[in-house]
Amino acid sequence: MKKIFAFLSLLVVASMLLTACGGTTSSAFKVGQVTDLGGIDDKSFNASAWLGVENAQKELGVTGKYLESQGQSDYAKNIQQFLDEDTNLIVTVGFLLGVDTAKAALANPETKFAIVDYAYPDCWPGAAVGKDCGSDKEIANVLGLTFQTDQAAFLAGYLAAGMTKTGKVATYGGLNIPTVTIFMKGFEAGVKYYNQQKGTNVEVLGWNTAAADGVFAGNFESTDDGRSLAESFVQEGADIILPVAGPVGLGSAAVCKETGNCLVIGVDADWYETAAEYKDVVLTSVLKKINVAVYDAVKRAKDGTFKGGVATYTIKDGGVDIAPYHDFDSKVSAELKAEVEAAKKALIDGSLTVDGVLAK
Amino acid sequence: MTEKPIQPKKEEKAPASGQIRQALLVPALAVLTGLIIGAIIIIITNEKAATAYGNFFGDPLAALFASWEAVATAYGSLLVGSFGDPGKIINGLGILFSTGDSSKFIRALYPLSESLVTATPYIFAGLSVALGFRAGLFNVGAEGQLFIGTLASAFVGYSLVGLPWFIHLPLAILAGALGGALWGAIPGYLKAKTGAHEVVNTIMMNWIAFRLSDWLLNGPMKAPGFRPITPQIETSAELPRFFADPLRINWGFILALLAAYGVYWLLFKTTIGFEIRSVGLNPDAARYSGMSIVRNTVLVMALSGALSGLAGTAHVLGVDRWVGQGFSAGYGFDAIALALLGNSHPLGVVLAALLFGTLRSGATRMQSMAGIPIDIISIIQGLVIIFVAAPAIIRWLYRLRNIKSDTTVMVRGWGK
Numbered sequence: 201m202k203k204i205f206a207f208l209s210l211l212v213v214a215s216m217l218l219t220a221c222g223g224t225t226s227s228a229f230k231v232g233q234v235t236d237l238g239g240i241d242d243k244s245f246n247a248s249a250w251l252g253v254e255n256a257q258k259e260l261g262v263t264g265k266y267l268e269s270q271g272q273s274d275y276a277k278n279i280q281q282f283l284d285e286d287t288n289l290i291v292t293v294g295f296l297l298g299v300d301t302a303k304a305a306l307a308n309p310e311t312k313f314a315i316v317d318y319a320y321p322d323c324w325p326g327a328a329v330g331k332d333c334g335s336d337k338e339i340a341n342v343l344g345l346t347f348q349t350d351q352a353a354f355l356a357g358y359l360a361a362g363m364t365k366t367g368k369v370a371t372y373g374g375l376n377i378p379t380v381t382i383f384m385k386g387f388e389a390g391v392k393y394y395n396q397q398k399g400t401n402v403e404v405l406g407w408n409t410a411a412a413d414g415v416f417a418g419n420f421e422s423t424d425d426g427r428s429l430a431e432s433f434v435q436e437g438a439d440i441i442l443p444v445a446g447p448v449g450l451g452s453a454a455v456c457k458e459t460g461n462c463l464v465i466g467v468d469a470d471w472y473e474t475a476a477e478y479k480d481v482v483l484t485s486v487l488k489k490i491n492v493a494v495y496d497a498v499k500r501a502k503d504g505t506f507k508g509g510v511a512t513y514t515i516k517d518g519g520v521d522i523a524p525y526h527d528f529d530s531k532v533s534a535e536l537k538a539e540v541e542a543a544k545k546a547l548i549d550g551s552l553t554v555d556g557v558l559a560k
Numbered sequence: 561m562t563e564k565p566i567q568p569k570k571e572e573k574a575p576a577s578g579q580i581r582q583a584l585l586v587p588a589l590a591v592l593t594g595l596i597i598g599a600i601i602i603i604i605t606n607e608k609a610a611t612a613y614g615n616f617f618g619d620p621l622a623a624l625f626a627s628w629e630a631v632a633t634a635y636g637s638l639l640v641g642s643f644g645d646p647g648k649i650i651n652g653l654g655i656l657f658s659t660g661d662s663s664k665f666i667r668a669l670y671p672l673s674e675s676l677v678t679a680t681p682y683i684f685a686g687l688s689v690a691l692g693f694r695a696g697l698f699n700v701g702a703e704g705q706l707f708i709g710t711l712a713s714a715f716v717g718y719s720l721v722g723l724p725w726f727i728h729l730p731l732a733i734l735a736g737a738l739g740g741a742l743w744g745a746i747p748g749y750l751k752a753k754t755g756a757h758e759v760v761n762t763i764m765m766n767w768i769a770f771r772l773s774d775w776l777l778n779g780p781m782k783a784p785g786f787r788p789i790t791p792q793i794e795t796s797a798e799l800p801r802f803f804a805d806p807l808r809i810n811w812g813f814i815l816a817l818l819a820a821y822g823v824y825w826l827l828f829k830t831t832i833g834f835e836i837r838s839v840g841l842n843p844d845a846a847r848y849s850g851m852s853i854v855r856n857t858v859l860v861m862a863l864s865g866a867l868s869g870l871a872g873t874a875h876v877l878g879v880d881r882w883v884g885q886g887f888s889a890g891y892g893f894d895a896i897a898l899a900l901l902g903n904s905h906p907l908g909v910v911l912a913a914l915l916f917g918t919l920r921s922g923a924t925r926m927q928s929m930a931g932i933p934i935d936i937i938s939i940i941q942g943l944v945i946i947f948v949a950a951p952a953i954i955r956w957l958y959r960l961r962n963i964k965s966d967t968t969v970m971v972r973g974w975g976k
Contacts, residue, residue, distance in 0.1 A: 232928070236886075237885075237886040265928055265931070267924060267927055267928055268927070268933075268934055269886070270889040270890070270934065271886055271887065271888060271889030271890075272880055272884050272886045272887055273677075273808075273875070273879050273880050273889075274889070274924070276806070276808075277674060277921075277924060278924060280670075280806050281924050281925060281928050282928070285928065285929075295786075295787055296787065296789070296884055296886070298787075307805075322785075324784055324785055326784075327784065327785070328792065331792040331881070332783065332784070332785070332791065332792055333785070375778060375788055376778070376786075377786045377787070377788070378786050418774050418775070418778065419774060419885075
């Protein structure tokens with residue numbers, strides 16, 4: 201017994217000594233990423249943002265770290281941890297960090313921030329600044345990273361309309377929030393453009409921009425929801441599905457793989473690679489290159505060209521795009537490929553716009 | 561109460577000091593062993609240490625030094641992250657005494673504040689599960705009860721406008737307790753009346769609570785704007801914080817300690833508590849002596865639910881002040897471990913909650929400074945629970961004599 205207590209007290213003393221030697225200072229440019237609840241390996245936007253930081257570590261010589269949030273009260277705490285370490289650029293991932301990011305940025309004007317999928321001002325009439333919303337004007341040291349994903353989804357919609365055998369394609373979202381519905385809107389517009397060009401009547405299930413409503417899983421986790429949604433869409437006659445709900449979509453891919461009745465279009469990353477087990481049913485993917493945006497933010501912060509505001513990534517700068525057809529390369533006709541390519545060019549030069557098609 | 565209950569006798573004699581030491585010894589050694597195994601995992605996963613061990617026979621000292629360095633960095637930053645940087649605290653104290661400016665000193669206490677903030681919901685939720693254990697009920701539904709309590713209290717917090725704080729704040733707290741109590745009482749009633757096992761029912765009630773909150777946050781309780789979160793609660797419903805930002809320590813912690821005392825008093829100083837414990841130890845004997853199993857089961861589950869509800873309430877009113885889907889970092893599930901580690905005694909639960917709170921809170925710094933994933937804390941917690949649940953391992957490891965102790969009845973088996 202005595203021995204045990206002696207050992208315990210030794211441990212206490214030792215741990216006190218340890219604390220004294222903690223903390224190393226380095227002069228390297230420090231980047232810190234605060235994740236949302238999905239964690240760093242969510243195969244979705246947290247992982248994509250971290251890929252950007254990792255690339256910046258390799259190519260720009262910065263040091264990168266991440267902190268995972270396990271509950272919403274971790275957002276402020278994790279940002280504070282990076283502030284205490286004199287981090288130069290703090291990357292926050294997701295709109296739920298919007299208020300905490302703004303508060304920290306306003307209180308620490310020397311530190312630079314980049315936030316994925318969010319931009320300031322974010323207040324609405326009657327909202328309390330610092331509580332309901334982050335800021336009622338742009339913040340000089342925060343760069344919002346947003347994506348014109350409707351342009352890439354437009355191409356996916358056009359492709360889907362050209363590939364469908366049943367004349368029906370479908371889409372659904374995780375939640376009815378702008379970062380999700382922008383995919384669905386672009387998809388609908390792409391199908392509509394195909395119909396306008398070809399005089400066909402391909403139908404879109406699961407989303408209607410005019411009504412601003414559609415089908416939603418209600419979450420970003422349940423692959424079971426993805427299964428049942430895909431099954432009901434197939435029953436309604438759709439044979440190509442664009443799930444905009446993170447991992448939920450993998451459930452739909454599983455149904456397509458098992459039944460052979462449908463194809464899916466991936467989102468965010470190229471599912472042919474990130475969800476390779478379903479590669480034979482992935483027609484293409486709508487790419488939202490968060491990693492490119494985060495890398496750019498790090499680069500700008502490091503070389504001194506960083507400016508607060510909003511950086512919107514478009515099809516023009518390659519921040520959004522559709523993935524290669526991979527195994528479907530031989531199944532997509534040369535004619536359709538050329539048309540998708542032409543639509544892409546028109547979107548880039550501005551002669552074709554998503555809203556323009558929808559308005560017609 | 562139709563029949564006269566048996567008066568509690570003074571059977572809670574102050575345990576001899578040896579017994580207290582016995583009661584604390586196994587948990588303390590379990591924590592120590594958990595930390596040691598955690599250290600081994602840190603060494604195994606450390607690249608530098610692994611390389612050094614590759615050349616162990618060439619340079620054994622280097623390997624040992626690398627191991628020491630890995631563990632020291634990890635646990636050192638864990639400690640600083642939990643309690644604060646001693647240098648900064650002393651520096652702050654110096655400034656306080658020389659200039660009377662306390663801001664640096666208070667700022668240096670930020671890590672400690674965060675530890676207590678994390679411990680607060682743990683105390684409430686741990687008490688919730690512990691109370692259930694005392695009555696032989698296994699409440700796995702603390703997380704769901706916490707969700708419902710949180711949403712109820714947030715609703716009262718943001719929807720009532722213009723009330724003075726001394727009415728609004730108690731109302732919001734009461735709503736949280738009632739919400740949780742309702743969610744706990746339902747499986748309690750089902751258990752008492754139909755015999756449906758509370759483990760199954762509380763788990764199912766969790767899912768109902770999660771899906772219900774998904775719907776509420778996307779619909780009726782959604783704030784203006786596109787985000788699926790509730791509006792901010794009114795200032796009059798906030799549990800006041802003790803210091804300026806970024807310190808978030810607030811009255812919730814004091815309430816948690818009061819709740820712990822309340823549970824202790826209820827369990828050991830009142831007739832109701834005696835009945836609860838009697839039902840837990842031997843339901844047949846309790847029924848035979850005129851105690852109502854139905855009433856006690858529903859009561860305990862309602863109280864247990866209320867405590868879980870308060871876990872979320874204290875957190876939302878004191879820390880977050882809004883509710884989103886990621887509101888709880890699994891407090892209700894960790895609560896089971898806390899009750900086990902605390903041997904279902906309120907004081908034990910408070911100590912366990914403080915331990916988990918400091919571990920969880922310090923892990924942020926450890927993750928950042930030492931690059932060790934926050935999951936290591938879950939591993940250490942898991943190990944501690946295994947050792948507490950299987951004390952024979954600890955006794956064998958440390959060659960302790962097998963001493964008979966008053967083990968708390970955890971749960972009755974299935975059926976009767």
